[in-house]
Amino acid sequence: MQQIADFQHAAAMLEWDQEVYMPKRGAQQRARQLSTLATAAHELATSSQLGQLLQDLAGQGSLTPTEKSNVLLSLEDYNKHSKLPSSFVSKLSMQTSVCYNAWLEARNSNDFKVFAPHLADMVALKLQQAQYFGYEQHPYDALLNEYEKGATVQMLDPIFQGLKEQLPALLQQIVAKPQVDNQCLLQHFPKQQQWDFSIQVLQDMGYDFEAGRQDYAAHPFTTSFGSQDVRITTRVDEHDFASLFWSTVHEGGHALYEQGLPAEQYGLPLGVATSLGIHESQSRLWENNIARGLNFWKHYFPKLQQIFPKQLGDCSLQQFYNALNKVAPSFIRTEADELTYHFHVMIRYEVEKAILSQSVAASDMQQLWNDSYSKYLGIRPEHDNQGILQDVHWSHGSFGYFPTYSLGSFYAVQLINQARLDINNLDEQVESGTFGALKTWLQQNVHQYGRQYTSNELCKRITGSPLDVTHFIRYATDKYGAIYNF
């Protein structure tokens, strides 16, 4: 298991370098090195020898609870992988490459029709994959399970239904009010000062720079080569303060999870994050619930004014806070505000569910997409790059990934509400830029367990109830009510 992790972490290192420092012409040889490492990991992970060892261990009575969890989870992974015939795995891998290139081409010509037939083939393969994995009610469940163990249509439908019933009304209240002015964020903020400020905030959050580093990359991401070396990347826009800062804090939240995993469980299930939803809960908790909060800026805004006196000297704390939280319907998911973001996810969830129920054909997805944007956000994409071609996920065959983005935000609110009950004066601590107690709380309640509990088991253990989206609705209503005066 640890050798598999070694190959995977070596591959992660090569990918990190590829995004951060690799010279242009290194790409071709790098691709074959990555493929060799992936093959080596895959061969070990699917070897019959490993299966036999796990089977033998699972039958032994003398395991500690930790050992038992590791063995059973490993066996579960092994059995799941074994359900896919290797001919299918290579077919899927080939189709991913074809489909990704078709997506790139479609982006270039801004035309979904170029992508649609390849996407249809991909969907057929994903339905076949769902058959191999097996499911009780909906083929989508088998795919959701890949990213969020235990998530099903039955669990997600009521959540997104709750959103559908409440968010449009909230958005209408916001749109009806005088709009927030965010010009103060769109001034010239020199790169180095933005960088230095982000490093300061990471340090305050408790990110361990002796076990990680931040670099620039085109697309911000977090990567881990083991919990003792967890790196993040960010990007900078000298004319938009929000770009670097949110990237850093978001990835910093992911990184704290990875740094908080138990080092002695290297390569074992209890040394790995439990799900994408819980991972996203960590990034969103720091990004939205901490760093987009008024208390946070009570501490940092005066510091920021000292760094950027010309740009922010005349701006008030409240103006700055409002600007950071401006809500406005928009086309691109990754640029959306904290509230309308969930419309983007909800639309993708409905499109994925429809196509995997085969109630909509791949060629009709664009229509469904555009109609949904009209219906929920009141805006209609004018071309495909602004609409259905914006995300890379489907070209990779990643169906069931999008919902985890929203789940993350919802778990985040439910977790921070509990943290407020458990930690004395958490809000006052945030007001003074002190995050040690929160970081410890997250480490003890979430990070240290690795995959020992599923998302919902974890949520129940910590908060006493499974995921409940009313936490988020209440939080959003209070927050935006205060900002927009309703």
Place this chain on the structure above:
Amino acid sequence: MQQIADFQHAAAMLEWDQEVYMPKRGAQQRARQLSTLATAAHELATSSQLGQLLQDLAGQGSLTPTEKSNVLLSLEDYNKHSKLPSSFVSKLSMQTSVCYNAWLEARNSNDFKVFAPHLADMVALKLQQAQYFGYEQHPYDALLNEYEKGATVQMLDPIFQGLKEQLPALLQQIVAKPQVDNQCLLQHFPKQQQWDFSIQVLQDMGYDFEAGRQDYAAHPFTTSFGSQDVRITTRVDEHDFASLFWSTVHEGGHALYEQGLPAEQYGLPLGVATSLGIHESQSRLWENNIARGLNFWKHYFPKLQQIFPKQLGDCSLQQFYNALNKVAPSFIRTEADELTYHFHVMIRYEVEKAILSQSVAASDMQQLWNDSYSKYLGIRPEHDNQGILQDVHWSHGSFGYFPTYSLGSFYAVQLINQARLDINNLDEQVESGTFGALKTWLQQNVHQYGRQYTSNELCKRITGSPLDVTHFIRYATDKYGAIYNF
């Protein structure tokens, strides 16, 4: 073969990162990842399946000459590796770890006695390795062959004998003259300007920044992840212009070799450098024969004066050139000038030969070392860190490595002499900072062949005769005669 290269290059990437960007606490997990990659490469390289395939291929009549070379060299490597029982390989690997740690400890206490018994064990293993490999005349030959195929005591003795007869007299002539003043190099040269100048020179040399990059590291080195991604590192001393500059040019010469290897031979013998000696000839040719030459500075010194007007405005070209070429006996090999450097290597060669002939015991090496420094350089180390403990090589079991440093310089002079005959006005080109023809000449005569020819075969092909140290002696006599007026 290409999969083996993939694992090795992935390991090189992890090592590069370790030296350049890895956060402190990443070391432990990195070590195990490197070990897994090394094992994977080793298992493939020594698998009986590979041996059988190579054997079968070697018997086929239909191979092209290139294919034939690749097959025969691969088979030679395979057969050589197969001579070492795996129990011996793991014993050697364990002893390397023990011996390296003993060396570190000895360095800490500045006491060779701490290192000596472990070194004795290492020597015993190296003698055993020589037995496994086999040799005709001297066990040292079997070890030399690891770094410089075809090199033997019989070949090296006359070379170092030639040095011993000529260099001491040359050094005495120099020492008898008024000494060169190199204070102009020891002023404050800000980091960024030094870096920018080095990048300019690398670009002029023809180093391809789309297939490589320079970074800072504690110890300068060149590493390759395939000929399309060859990186160098350098270090900086703001109070010594020579530190960064020589590192960059030296590693740049190594890197041009790696970038010049044929990309389509990736993972095969013809895609790999032929020997350490030829590798060093490339770095030394650029460092010594080009960048320590007067013609080079006719072009670059005025530019350098513009960059550092305060430091170099009052210095003449001749003063600066002399300063760069100051000769003075010193204790530390890596800091030695171009001439006395070879005394350091010659002493190590004699010590290695003695210990591998078992005419000197490990415990007596220190005595032999110190006596040799007295005899050849007229200085005697005052403590072991200044003497026999200065190099890491023996703790790694690398006996036979040191001679390649001198061979490199000697090949370099013989090669540049030939290049002057083959390239019209090479010296004038250097005077105008134009190196395209030289780079192409090196690529066509040396780089493109990979391991197709051994060092001496290559030397004969290019210059018409095997390595002849009189080229170097004549070069050194002319150069230092001009600088020191004799």
